[in-house]
Amino acid sequence: MDGILPLWKPKGWTSHDCVMKVRKLYKTKKVGHTGTLDPEVEGVLPICIGQATKIVQFLTDTTKIYRAELTLGSTTETEDAFGAIIENVKVDKFPSQQKIENVLESFMGEITQVPPMYSAVKVAGKKLYEYARANQTVERPKRKVVIHSIKLLTTNQDSNVIKFEVTCSKGTYIRTLCVDIGKELGYPAHMSHLVREQTGSIKRKDTVNFETIEAACLNGSEQELLLPITDGLTHIEALQVNKETAIKVLNGQKLIRPEQILERKPIKVMYGNKLLAIYQVHPEKENEIKPIRVFSE
Known part of the structure; x- marks a missing residue:
């Protein structure tokens, strides 16, 4: 299972408590939260599951x-x-x-x-x-x-x-x-x-509470609660590539820096609506971009 669980963190829980609970419910260790909330504060706490854990730092950096x-x-x-x-x-x-x-x-x-x-x-x-x-x-x-x-x-x-x-x-x-x-x-x-x-782009109206999550896990619909990984990257510029380049990206290869990539900020590489990787300008070779996260097919 890969995606973002848009949790409404309850009062009295630490962010770590929430991660541990989600690990048990989703039966996976690949779980991470995206910005600590004090125990007595409730609110939007996106939880990354599976391959979504690769974007934790990028979702944490959002407003x-x-x-x-x-x-x-x-x-x-x-x-x-x-x-x-x-x-x-x-x-x-x-x-x-x-x-x-x-x-x-x-x-x-x-x-x-x-x-x-x-x-x-x-x-x-x-x-x-x-x-x-x-x-x-x-x-x-x-x-x-x-x-x-x-x-x-x-x-x-x-x-x-x-x-x-x-x-x-x-x-x-x-x-x-x-x-x-x-x-x-x-x-x-x-x-x-x-x-x-x-x-980021995840709002209160998008969230689910633990009661809803537990019910979904009981009836086998927990996957349906997850948002696509791209929902956590709406603030990052996208680069569309063709099929030939997509294969290179999935193999973790460096690419020639496209003309439209003007800044050194991370960019998401897409093949249609599929997220392939996150790249950034090579620190030593200005004319290249290199992968910092690659998502398996």
């Missing part, structure tokens, strides 16, 4: 869409609602809608984030949360991420809540974004709720 809720007045050690409160102040003047919209807009484009201590980012071979649990502090690496769009949804002055939707690049910490937005509004803040609505 994500989240619906987030931040609460003004307090911040926590984990930057979400589940950590110990480390600062708490009264919100004596809730920001106006115009001010909130202006602040959200100021985060558009490329921004710099410092990942939270309770995160899986590695420093000197250890994950930050391992340092945090040992009460050790360590310098956290700054990272550049991109906010493609961000818009205000609703506010609730009684509970000091601001809800917004954000489309962002891989590696964006929405918890940190909530804290930084709060700072710009003049208050400590934390992320009080989060849902991932979309990963």
